[in-house]
Amino acid sequence: MIGSAGESGLTSVTAGEASAEAAKPLPEPIVSDMPLLRIEGVAKSFGNFRAVDRLSLDIRAGEFFALLGPSGCGKTTLLRLLAGFEAPDEGRILLGGNDIAQVLPHERPVNMMFQNYALFPHLSVRDNIAFGLKRAGMARADIKTRVAEMVALVKLEGLERRKPDQLSGGQRQRVALARSLARRPQVLLLDEPLAALDKKLRESTQAELMELQRRLGMTFIIVTHDQEEAMTMAGRIGVMDAGRLVQVATPRNLYEAPATRWIAEFVGDINLFNGQVVGREHSRLAVATSDAGTLAVSELWPPVTKEIVSVAIRPEKVKLSRRAPASDEGASHMINRLEGVVVDVNYLGGITTYKVKLESGALVRSSMANTARLDVDAYLAGQRVVAWFTADDCLVLEQ
Amino acid sequence: MSARRIFARPARLAAVAPYLWMVLFFLVPFGFVLKISLSQTAIAQPPYTPVFDVTEGRQALTAALAQLSFDNFKLLVSDDLYILSYLRSLTVAVTSTLILLLIGYPIAYGMARLPQRWQGIAMMLVIVPFWTSFLIRIYAWINILQHDGLLNQILLTLHIVSAPVVWLSTDSAMYLGIVYSYLPFMILPLYATLSRMDASVLEAASDLGASPRQAFWLVTFPLSLPGVAAGALLCFIPIVGEFVIPDLLAGSNSLMIGQTLWLEFFTNKDWPVASAAAVALLLLLVPPLVLYDRLQRRQLEGGR
Amino acid sequence: MAVGRITRFNMTSLALGLAFLYLPIVILIIYSFNASRLVNVWGGWSLRWYHEFFGDRAMLDAAWMSLSVGAVSATLATLLGTLAAIGLARGERFRGRALFSGMLYSPLVMPEVISGLSLLLLFVALNAERGFWTVTIAHTTLTMCFVTVVVQSRLTSLDRSLEEAAMDLGCDPLRAFLLVTLPQIVTAIVAGWMLAFILSLDDVVIASFTTGPGSATLPIRIYSEVRLGVKPEINAICTLVIGLIAVIIVIASFASKLSSTRGESAAPF
Ligand SMILES: Nc1ncnc2c1ncn2[C@@H]1O[C@H](COP(=O)(O)OP(=O)(O)OP(=O)(O)O)[C@@H](O)[C@H]1O
Ligand SMILES: [Mg+2]
Numbered sequence: 001m002i003g004s005a006g007e008s009g010l011t012s013v014t015a016g017e018a019s020a021e022a023a024k025p026l027p028e029p030i031v032s033d034m035p036l037l038r039i040e041g042v043a044k045s046f047g048n049f050r051a052v053d054r055l056s057l058d059i060r061a062g063e064f065f066a067l068l069g070p071s072g073c074g075k076t077t078l079l080r081l082l083a084g085f086e087a088p089d090e091g092r093i094l095l096g097g098n099d100i101a102q103v104l105p106h107e108r109p110v111n112m113m114f115q116n117y118a119l120f121p122h123l124s125v126r127d128n129i130a131f132g133l134k135r136a137g138m139a140r141a142d143i144k145t146r147v148a149e150m151v152a153l154v155k156l157e158g159l160e161r162r163k164p165d166q167l168s169g170g171q172r173q174r175v176a177l178a179r180s181l182a183r184r185p186q187v188l189l190l191d192e193p194l195a196a197l198d199k200k201l202r203e204s205t206q207a208e209l210m211e212l213q214r215r216l217g218m219t220f221i222i223v224t225h226d227q228e229e230a231m232t233m234a235g236r237i238g239v240m241d242a243g244r245l246v247q248v249a250t251p252r253n254l255y256e257a258p259a260t261r262w263i264a265e266f267v268g269d270i271n272l273f274n275g276q277v278v279g280r281e282h283s284r285l286a287v288a289t290s291d292a293g294t295l296a297v298s299e300l301w302p303p304v305t306k307e308i309v310s311v312a313i314r315p316e317k318v319k320l321s322r323r324a325p326a327s328d329e330g331a332s333h334m335i336n337r338l339e340g341v342v343v344d345v346n347y348l349g350g351i352t353t354y355k356v357k358l359e360s361g362a363l364v365r366s367s368m369a370n371t372a373r374l375d376v377d378a379y380l381a382g383q384r385v386v387a388w389f390t391a392d393d394c395l396v397l398e399q
Numbered sequence: 400m401s402a403r404r405i406f407a408r409p410a411r412l413a414a415v416a417p418y419l420w421m422v423l424f425f426l427v428p429f430g431f432v433l434k435i436s437l438s439q440t441a442i443a444q445p446p447y448t449p450v451f452d453v454t455e456g457r458q459a460l461t462a463a464l465a466q467l468s469f470d471n472f473k474l475l476v477s478d479d480l481y482i483l484s485y486l487r488s489l490t491v492a493v494t495s496t497l498i499l500l501l502i503g504y505p506i507a508y509g510m511a512r513l514p515q516r517w518q519g520i521a522m523m524l525v526i527v528p529f530w531t532s533f534l535i536r537i538y539a540w541i542n543i544l545q546h547d548g549l550l551n552q553i554l555l556t557l558h559i560v561s562a563p564v565v566w567l568s569t570d571s572a573m574y575l576g577i578v579y580s581y582l583p584f585m586i587l588p589l590y591a592t593l594s595r596m597d598a599s600v601l602e603a604a605s606d607l608g609a610s611p612r613q614a615f616w617l618v619t620f621p622l623s624l625p626g627v628a629a630g631a632l633l634c635f636i637p638i639v640g641e642f643v644i645p646d647l648l649a650g651s652n653s654l655m656i657g658q659t660l661w662l663e664f665f666t667n668k669d670w671p672v673a674s675a676a677a678v679a680l681l682l683l684l685v686p687p688l689v690l691y692d693r694l695q696r697r698q699l700e701g702g703r
Numbered sequence: 704m705a706v707g708r709i710t711r712f713n714m715t716s717l718a719l720g721l722a723f724l725y726l727p728i729v730i731l732i733i734y735s736f737n738a739s740r741l742v743n744v745w746g747g748w749s750l751r752w753y754h755e756f757f758g759d760r761a762m763l764d765a766a767w768m769s770l771s772v773g774a775v776s777a778t779l780a781t782l783l784g785t786l787a788a789i790g791l792a793r794g795e796r797f798r799g800r801a802l803f804s805g806m807l808y809s810p811l812v813m814p815e816v817i818s819g820l821s822l823l824l825l826f827v828a829l830n831a832e833r834g835f836w837t838v839t840i841a842h843t844t845l846t847m848c849f850v851t852v853v854v855q856s857r858l859t860s861l862d863r864s865l866e867e868a869a870m871d872l873g874c875d876p877l878r879a880f881l882l883v884t885l886p887q888i889v890t891a892i893v894a895g896w897m898l899a900f901i902l903s904l905d906d907v908v909i910a911s912f913t914t915g916p917g918s919a920t921l922p923i924r925i926y927s928e929v930r931l932g933v934k935p936e937i938n939a940i941c942t943l944v945i946g947l948i949a950v951i952i953v954i955a956s957f958a959s960k961l962s963s964t965r966g967e968s969a970a971p972f
Contacts, residue, residue, distance in 0.1 A: 085867055104405065105870040106879075118868035122886040131882075135873030183872065406866065406876050407795040414790020414803065417783040417847065421806040424844040428821030431828055506720035509713035521717065528724045530898075531948055532905040534922050535941040538929050539727035542734065545933060549730060582724065633812060640814020642908055647929060657816045664820065665911075674824070677817050688809055695808040699855050700791070 036061040036219055037082070037187055042091035042101075043243075044077055051077040053243035054091065059187070059221060064213050066234035067223045070266070074243040075223045076115075079189045082221070083112040095186065106135070111185035115192045117176035119164040125175050126151070126160040132183045150178040153212065170201050177209075181216070190222040194229065206233055227267060231255070239263055255314075257300075261397045264312050271318065271364050272397075273311045277304065284334065284391060287311050291362035296334045297394040310397045317393040318366035320354060320385045334391040338364060342383045354379060356387050429681075436471055436674035471675035481659065481676065485683070488656040491645070492638040495577045496631050502578065503585035503630060508619075510586070511593035518594065525590075529583040537576050537647055544572055544648075573649035577638060585630040592626030593619070625694070632691040636684055656680050728945065735938035752939035762924060762940065769904055769921035772835065776842035777899035783843065784850025784899070785892055789880075791851070792858035810848045818845060819912030826913060833915030841913040842903040849902060850895035857891035858884070890958075897955050901948055 035058035044052040051074045059065050067075045080086045082093065084105030093101045100108055111132070119128055129150050133143045151157055154174035164172055173193065180188055193209075194202045210233050213220050224230050230237050231251040238248045247259040258264035261272065275289030285297045287309060295311050320342075343363070344355035353367045364387050379385055475481045510521045528536065543549045544566035551563040566572050596619065604614040642657035649655075654662070656676060664673035735753075739746025756762055787807055794800070810818060822841045823833075831837055861884065869879035907922040914920065921940070928937055 083867075083871055085870075104875070105867070106873045106875055110871075112868075112871050114864050114868055116862070116864060118862065118864040120865060120868070120883055131869070132872030135878070179868075179872070403793075403795060403863070405870070406793045406880075407797075409876050409880075410789050410793035410795075411797050413786040414794055417787035417790070417807075417851075418799070418803055420783055420844070420847070421787075421803070424822065424825070424840060425806050425810060425818075428825040431824035432817075432821045435824055502720070505712070505716035509717040509720075512710075512713055513717075524721055525724070527952070528728065530901050530952060531728065531945050532901075532922070532941070534905060534907055534925060534929075535731070535944060536727065538925070538933075538937065538941060539731040541929065542731055542933055542938070543727055579723070579727070582720070586720075636812040637814055640816050642814075642816050643926070657814060660816050660820065670824075673820060677820050680814065681817060684814070688812070691812055692805050692808050695811075695852075696804055699852065699859060700804075 035059060036063075036096060037221075038092075038094040039078075039082075040092045040094065042078075042081060042088045042093060044074075044081060044086055044088050050243050052081065052088075055240075055243065055245055056091075057238060057245055057248065059219060061186075061219055062217050064210065064220045064233055064235050065222070066230035066237045067221065067240060068225075068227060068230045068237055068267075069240035071225070073240045075240055076191055077243075078240070079112065079191050079221065079223055082187070083110055083189055084108050109186045110189065111180040111183055111187075112189040112191065113176050113180040113193050115195065117164075117172050119172060119175055119179070121164050124161050124163055125156060125167070128164070128175055129178050129182050132179065136183060146182060150182050153181070154178045169196055170205070173197065173205070181212070181218075184216075185218070187219045187221060190220060192223055192225060195225065202229070209233060239266065241266075257395070258312075258397070261310055261312070264395065264397060269315050269365060269367075271313045271315065273362070275309065275311060277307050277309060285396065287396070291360045292336075292338050292358060292364070295336050295394065296391040297396055298334075298391045299396065304396050304398065306398045308398075312395040312397050313389050313393060315353065315365040315367040316351075316369075318364060318387050318389045320356070320366050320368065320379055320387055322385060335388055336391065336394070338387045340364065340385065340387060342379050342381050342385055345379065345381055352378065356385060432674045432677050432681075435671055436678045437469065438671050439470070471671045472679070474672060475675055475679055480654075481656075481679075484654045484656045484659040485679070487653050488639050488641075488680075489683075491573070491577070491641075491655060492635050495574060495581070495638050496635045498574065498578050499581055499585040499634050500627065500631065503582060503589055504627075506582075507586045507589035507593055507626075510590050511596070522590070525583050525586050533580050534643065536580060537644060540572070540576055540579065541567065541647065544575075567648065568650040570649055573645050576644040576648045577641065580644060581634045581638065584633045588629035588633060589623065589626045592623045592629075596622055628690075629694050629698070632687055632694065636687050636691060639684060640680055731938055732942050732945065735935070735942040737935060737938075740935065752935045753943075755936045756939050756943070759936070762921075762936075765919050765921045765924040766940075768835065768918055772839050772842060772910075772920060773900045773903040776839045776846060776903050777896050779839070779843040780847035780850050780899040781892060781896040784847035784895055785854050785888075787847065787851045788854035788858055792855050807848045807851050810845055811852065815906070815908035816912075819909040822909070823912040833913060834918040837913045837915070838910050838918075838920065841909050842899075842906065845906070845909060846899035846902045849898050850892075853895045853898065854888060854891045857888045861887055893955055893958060897951055900951070904944065904948075 037059040039055060039057045039059075041054045041056055042052060043050065043054050053074075055078065067078065069075055077086060081088055084100070084103060084107075088101050091101070092099050095109070100110075120131065123131065126147055129147050130143050133146055138146070147160075151160060154177055156171065156174055156178065159167065159171065164175065167175065173196065177193070180190075194205055197205060206229060209220075222230075222233065231254075234251065236248060236250055237254050238245050239254065240246065241262065247254060247263050249257070249259075254263070254267055258267060264270050265272070273287075273289040273292045273295065275287040275295070277285055278288045278294065279286035280299075283299045285299050285304065286294050287297055288294045289311060292311075297311055338356070338358055340356040340358040342354055343357045344353075346353045347370075349370070351367045351369050353365060356364045356366060358364060366387055506525075510518060510525070513521055541548075545551075546563055546565070546567070548566070550566060551560075554560045554564065600618055600622070601614055604618045605611070609617060640657045641655060642661055645655045646658055646661075657680075660673050660676045660680070663669045663676060736748050736750070737744075737746055738749035738751055787803075791800075791804055791807070819841070822837075822844070826833060826837050865883050865887075866879050869883040870876070874882060905922060906920075907926045910920045910923055911926075914923065921944070925937055925940065928934055
């Protein structure tokens, strides 16, 4: 393997992102040492438009990998490149060490579950599942047992003779899954497989997919729009923007240590304060912001090199209180306090979100868990409060 | 190679045979029509000169070219018969297309507003006559319209007329026959656009204060214009060259261009003049044909 | 469009339109069973004119000629038209595409006198003997365009991810087409064949140009009889043709129903 990054648990991203990638403070779980699938500098243009732009990525055997990104960023195109429906303009796609970039789709040990399921309307459930096995020249008896096994796996017993148009949306989705799993592909590609399902069904299917993937030991690459879904299912998440991978990380690292300001805003909610580094003491920075005064921020590896930065803090890490909490000087948890007025309260069941207007006019978002049934702790619009957060919870993002 | 491109190559190979067929039996024949329209009438078999033989080579070709003449076209523009039949063809086609629109639109509109399960049946009912022979349908009308035919019998028994009316061999009979034969061609494209129209568009119009009549003229009708164009072209172009209907139903004092062509060809055996008439007719039809080709392509290929 | 109230206007225009379309045919069929020689005097029910037809050698020959031209040309047209539709619907852009589609779409509206005349001139130039084959070729040329339109519109409406899924599951393009695409366009192909057959059975003008002496088709016969006036025997022949067409339509619609419910477990694996 040339320059395998598998050992360190890090993934090689395009050169520009490599340093940002190293910013992750938490170690990643290692699935396997060897990359099963290696994408090297793959690019694909439609006319003048670059849908995938020199993208590199390693996927390890047995991994559950999610691709996340805004609409039109090239996720589907990347999957189609892997399945063989598109050929890359440049770069290589290595599967188990062999370049498959020019191999036709029907000769690849990769299967795809289509977003619209693409079930063959003229074939029964059984024939749909058996379709790929027949193409592979499997013996009749083997096909029969494999189909039965697949039907049981996705819990479709009794529906084998139905046609796709006699099935519910969720059942169709299972048939599509069974069909793409039946050939035991080395890599299964799933393009927004759960987008058409309602929330409850989606959640139970997520669990089933994870269970299946673990049981079969297959490699899954899933495209999704739903951040929660990606975080729930995937071991690692790759965030794409404009045809490039901007960060590859575990769900936790992605959320707690986003590599760029764009990712921080794309994944979850965040408060951002622009400012300038004015002081540095031990591993603590003082950042003078125009909106929230001077903030204390813990500096992690690697050191911040730029002067102009943004301080970022997730809403659930911003607490509200009526009076400023006391802080003893020199304590490890240095606390930032911002005084303001509550202007907006949103009760969401499990949590309540608040917007606090600072004297500068800037808004700070805070969300707090509703741990008690009665609202003795709740703040009301118009109330003066102190919003506070620790230096350790802050992130420094370079522009 | 994209998935589409993987399919493109075998698909293009599949098209080779029909391509060659159409070139040989559709395109090349026009070359012959053009050539013969430029040659001279002769009492011979085939009845025209020059008949050039490719095997005689280049010299024969230039000799033949020298013999080509525009006499037939000169005849076309100088003789009243041809000019009049062109004009008549155009008048008949324009009038019939307008009548067809006036009749076809309400029917298509009515069909599109039927409950969903009735629409399929209505559609069937409109298509089936189109499947039954067109000649037979004209013949059916002759049965009804003749001197002692059903229509006159009914009119006489109801004392609406006192003597049998002459229906056959009149322009009214011809228009009736044309409208009858071409009605499905007008209804189907109209119905296709009207039924595709989103119901919420009309609801939005009435929500914004349009009366049903205004909603129709300001929303429905403008949106159905592509269907109107398709239906009108689908009727207009073949009607211009129509032969059988005017021949069977209209009087013989003024002819349509299709009849003139037929007459020159079969009765007068004047192939060059018939060919010249065909070329002139084709030239007349080029603009609507191009328009029609565009519409067809947009519809079948989604503006590819 | 709104599935709104069925207004009286809508209902009336529909009913009148349908009556206009059907009444003449119904009257024709009824009168074909008329015993009287006078076409307009009702003389009671009888099959007399059907007997007459089945004793008329020349008419029977013409009918046989028409049926065989129809069957052969419809089959050829279905083959060529389906191939053309595949080329247009799946060939993407290629050189000569505009010419190809133009050649296929314009015969749909081209006046028949032009098509007939031009084909005749071709056959004369090729020195081909006119008769069965020239009419068959002429009809194939015209009707394959209708088949192309029918099949092409079905092909473009198909979900292309089905073909991709077939390839993903191990089919080369040809197999993907045969196993996944073809079963879905079979009804369109059958409809195309029927349309071609019926159009061929209907044509007077092109057949008049391209046929030779002694091989008239049924419509040519009917046409020359009709020019001379109404004859009861023609009523009977027309009724038979209508009956034949009705049978074809019924069989075809049953076949398409059957294939959509029973499905394609008989698909050739
Ligand atoms: N066949 C094509 N021809 C031209 N442009 C294309 C083609 N396929 C995709 N694109 C363009 O490439 C870009 C990436 O498309 P892609 O389908 O990969 O996006 P995506 O990330 O899957 O988006 P979504 O989340 O909306 O599904 C889009 O801007 C799209 O318009
Ligand atoms: Mg997508």
